Amino acid sequence: MFSDNKKSKETIDYSKNQNKISEGTKIIGDIVSKGGFRIEGTIEGNVKTEGRVVVGRTGSINGTLECTNADFEGKFSGKLNIAETLSLKSTAHIEGEVIIGKLSVEPGATFNASCAMKGHVKSLNKKPNGERSA
Numbered sequence: 111m112f113s114d115n116k117k118s119k120e121t122i123d124y125s126k127n128q129n130k131i132s133e134g135t136k137i138i139g140d141i142v143s144k145g146g147f148r149i150e151g152t153i154e155g156n157v158k159t160e161g162r163v164v165v166g167r168t169g170s171i172n173g174t175l176e177c178t179n180a181d182f183e184g185k186f187s188g189k190l191n192i193a194e195t196l197s198l199k200s201t202a203h204i205e206g207e208v209i210i211g212k213l214s215v216e217p218g219a220t221f222n223a224s225c226a227m228k229g230h231v232k233s234l235n236k237k238p239n240g241e242r243s244a
Contacts, residue, residue, distance in 0.1 A: 127161070133168045146177075149184070167201055182219075190223075 127145030131137060135151035146161030149169035156174040157163065163177045169184035176191040182202040190196065192210040200218030208225045215221060 131169070133166075165202075193228075 128148055129143060129145055130148045131151040131153065133150040136154070137151070138154045140156040141147075141153065141158070143159045144161065146159060147157065147163045148166065149163065149171065150166040151169060153171045154173060156176075157171060158174075158176045160178060162179040162181070163175060164181045165171060165184040165186065167183045170186070172187045174189045174191070175186065178193045179195050179197075180190070180192050181197045181199070182204065183199040184201070185203045187205045189206055190204070190208045190210070192208075194210075195212040195214060196208065196210045197214040198204060198216060198219040198221060200216040202216075202219040202221075204220065205222045206224075208223045209228065210225070211228050213225070213227070
């Protein structure tokens with residue numbers, strides 16, 4: 111008659127949760143999370159999250175990063191797979207392989223990577239009726 115097995119239809123928004131890896135902290139291994147990260151320390155391994163990753167000036171990642179959006183002031187070496195936007199501040203230093211939706215780079219940032227952008231390539235030389243201009 112009475113049951114404690116009521117299923118909640120409530121969904122949890124993990125995008126509001128932010129994990130912080132402080133300066134002086136070094137993590138060796140893989141991290142999986144639904145919430146975002148603020149990284150001021152060092153990670154040697156793979157990071158996978160559905161949230162945003164912010165790597166501060168003292169932060170560094172050596173491995174693979176897979177996330178929705180990323181902002182870099184610090185260092186990265188490895189493979190980046192960003193579903194939406196990668197923003198590089200002037201102090202950022204990126205090396206490796208990068209797959210992104212959009213890229214924003216401030217002057218002064220170091221970007222030594224092979225880069226592929228997701229999505230469709232727009233043709234700039236098409237006329238409205240579909241004919242190509244000469």
